[in-house]
Amino acid sequence: MHYTLVGNGRMGQQVRAIIEETEEHDVRAVLDVDADISPASFEGSDVIIDFTVRDAFLANLPAMLESGVPVVVGTTGWDAEMDSVRAKVKDAGASLMYSANFSLGVNIFLRTVREAARMISSFEQFDIAFSEEHHTQKADYPSGTALRAAEMILEANERKKSILADLPKDSKISPDQLQVSAIRLGSVFGKHTAHINSEFDDIVISHTARNRQGFAGGAVEAGKWLAGKHSRQPGFYTMDDFLDEMLG
Numbered sequence: 222m223h224y225t226l227v228g229n230g231r232m233g234q235q236v237r238a239i240i241e242e243t244e245e246h247d248v249r250a251v252l253d254v255d256a257d258i259s260p261a262s263f264e265g266s267d268v269i270i271d272f273t274v275r276d277a278f279l280a281n282l283p284a285m286l287e288s289g290v291p292v293v294v295g296t297t298g299w300d301a302e303m304d305s306v307r308a309k310v311k312d313a314g315a316s317l318m319y320s321a322n323f324s325l326g327v328n329i330f331l332r333t334v335r336e337a338a339r340m341i342s343s344f345e346q347f348d349i350a351f352s353e354e355h356h357t358q359k360a361d362y363p364s365g366t367a368l369r370a371a372e373m374i375l376e377a378n379e380r381k382k383s384i385l386a387d388l389p390k391d392s393k394i395s396p397d398q399l400q401v402s403a404i405r406l407g408s409v410f411g412k413h414t415a416h417i418n419s420e421f422d423d424i425v426i427s428h429t430a431r432n433r434q435g436f437a438g439g440a441v442e443a444g445k446w447l448a449g450k451h452s453r454q455p456g457f458y459t460m461d462d463f464l465d466e467m468l469g
């Protein structure tokens with residue numbers, strides 16, 4: 222398969238290294254901030270992988286969709302535009318897969334947290350909160366992974382109704398708010414933790430990324446899957462669609 226990468230940063234370089242370790246796949250082009258990106262930029266590619274920044278992804282999206290090449294998006298920070306992006310993908314008859322985290326380990330962690338949140342839902346003695354840690358060069362907060370975890374907790378736990386990313390200065394948190402906190406620290410690749418507390422218990426469910434290979438390898442595999450999907454059923458896909466098919 223032929224890949225075109227948009228974004229030559231930490232993740233773009235890791236994705237390129239993984240693809241170029243194989244013999245059957247190659248990177249046709251790596252497009253960064255200085256590239257004049259148009260649909261023609263993607264000619265001859267089987268899949269695009271985007272690891273850039275929020276504004277860049279949104280600015281480059283029309284050209285990527287018009288190219289007709291399926292797009293794997295790892296860039297986070299654009300949750301507020303999710304509905305608009307979904308509509309653009311549908312209108313273009315294109316294929317796009319978004320995941321805030323392509324690591325298999327993180328997605329196993331996320332599904333574990335969702336199950337824990339579900340189990341404590343009917344027991345009022347248990348409260349839950351979420352935290353994330355990342356390197357100091359991360360541009361967005363909370364992390365896309367933390368926001369996805371929070372969505373999953375709200376889906377599973379009827380006592381939590383909303384996400385609180387910034388603590389109010391002079392008022393207390395409400396029991397139906399799910400606090401999501403963020404630490405920016407050194408070169409941390411990504412640590413996500415669900416904190417569950419009762420009068421008798423502290424339950425901590427945590428995932429720590431030991432490098433970026435889990436993220437990058439997952440994105441490359443998602444690209445192979447999406448290329449096949451696109452030929453049969455173009456559309457907007459998530460990591461859950463990919464995992465549900467993989468896990469059977």
Ligand SMILES: NC(=O)C1=CN([C@@H]2O[C@H](COP(=O)(O)OP(=O)(O)OC[C@H]3O[C@@H](n4cnc5c(N)ncnc54)[C@H](O)[C@@H]3O)[C@@H](O)[C@H]2O)C=CC1
Nearest residue numbers: 228229230231232253254273277295296297321322323436
């Ligand atoms: N889904 C996942 O598994 C993961 C997602 N991420 C997300 O991926 C994104 C990128 O992360 P990093 O690679 O660490 O960031 P980075 O800052 O190292 O790389 C971003 C790259 O995008 C380039 N860029 C900026 N504007 C551009 C434009 N208009 N066109 C093309 N390229 C442009 C920058 O020059 C830079 O090379 C972030 O949103 C991060 O949250 C990061 C790791 C895993």
Ligand SMILES: O=C(O)C1=N[C@H](C(=O)O)C[C@H](O)C1
Nearest residue numbers: 297321322359364365366411
């Ligand atoms: O910026 C990063 O580094 C990461 N960002 C993603 C996110 O926002 O969840 C995924 C991973 O945690 C690393």
